[in-house]
Each structure stands twice: as C-alpha cells, then as structure tokens.
Amino acid sequence: DIVMTQSPLSLPVTPGEPASISCRSSQSLLHSDGYNYLGWYLQKPGQSPQFLMYLSSNRASGVPDRFSGSGSGTDFTLKISRVEAEDVGVYYCMQALQTPITFGQGTRLEIK
Amino acid sequence: EVQLVESGGGLVQPGGSLRLSCAASGFIFSDHWMTWVRQAPGKGLEWLANINTDGSQTYYVDSVKGRFAISRDNSKNSLFLQMDGLRAEDTALYFCARIDAVSFNYWGQGTLVTVSS
DSSP: OOOEEEEOSEEEEOTTSOEEEEEEESSOOBOTTSOBOEEEEEEOTTSOEEEEEETTTEEOTTOOTTEEEEEETTEEEEEESSOOGGGOEEEEEEEOSSSSOEEOOOEEEEEO | OOEEEEEOOEEEOTTOOEEEEEEEESSOGGGSOEEEEEEOTTOOEEEEEEEOTTSSOEEEOTTTBTTEEEEEEGGGTEEEEEEOSOOGGGOEEEEEEEEETTEEEEEOOOEEEEEOO
C-alpha cells in the first residue's frame, strides 16, 4: 500500500499570511501518462470533504486561485497565498495511482 | 446540481448487517464510477471501495474485503454498500462520492453507522 504522510499536522496561520502543506508518498505517484495521481481535499468543520486539486497542480472548478498545488513523484505541496477565515479545516492529500486509494493523516489549518 | 444523499445508517450490534444507500441526482449516474469513503469519529478519511460504471468491476480495501459489497442500480440512480460482519471498528460516518477521472469530485453528507452492543 502507498503510505501518504502530511506535515505539519497542525498549522496556525494569521489571516492574510501564506500557508504551505507538504504531502509525501512512499512510492512515486507518477503515472505512465505523465500525470501525478495526487489530489487535495478540504473538510471544513462539520462538513463533508470538498475537492480542491487534481493531478497535483490543477484546481477544481470554483476553487480560488490563492490555492496552488505543486510537486511530482513523491513530494507534493499545497500552498495558500493568503489565508482567509473560510480556509479553516482539515486538508487531506490522496493518492489515486493504485488501490487501495490512500489519504494522508490530514493537516488542521486554524486561524491565529 | 449534483446531489448525493446517503441513508441507511444506524445502530447495529457487532456481527450484524446494514445496507447503505446513496441516491444520486443532477448528473448521468451511469456515466460515472462511484466510491465509498468512511471517517471514524475524530479520525481521518479511509477509502473503502470503488465500482465502475456498469458494476462489473469492484475494488476494496483489505479491511472490508469479504465483509462489505459495493453495488449499484443504474436504473434507480443508486449506489449501495452491503455491510456484513460489522465490528466496533466499523463505527464511522460513511460517505459516497462521485469519481471523475482520478478524483472524488462530489461527496454526500454522510450517514452514521454505530456498531455497539
């Protein structure tokens, strides 16, 4: 199974400041089609998870451009250029290269 | 508008069974792979199973293989999860989600399963 490891697990951020979450996989997520099968999800308090990013660096429809994703192989990063209050919640990375599909432990972003 | 509405959760004794349903609307259900994901209280997300568009291919995490079965009825725009041999560690909020390419693009609100005597 591919193990997904996120850091940090807790991320206090001042509004307007940037934030960065790291996700590392135990195996490369680079598919033969040239894409990295890594996605990001946000679970806001009391809500279902919502889809943020796909194939490492592509924003889902409606996701603000202050969110960006990068990385390839085994190292990936989700960045928020300027954190807003509505960004609080738990962020998960997920690999979809092979089953079992696996998630990172989650990173809880909170506002200072 | 895409909507996924789970139902069928509840309190069940260890060793018991439950059948979860996920009613889909707002899209052509038969065009999409579907998935079940769960979240134990206070914990992270755990993928459980995928099913292809016509139900001929299914995939499971080892922890539920042989106990859970994912299925679908495209004529009723519905996804199911038959859960047998339930254990205390199966207590969780169960989500269905629509798969687009390699992403879980739309999620339901979840249905709570509690396994306890």
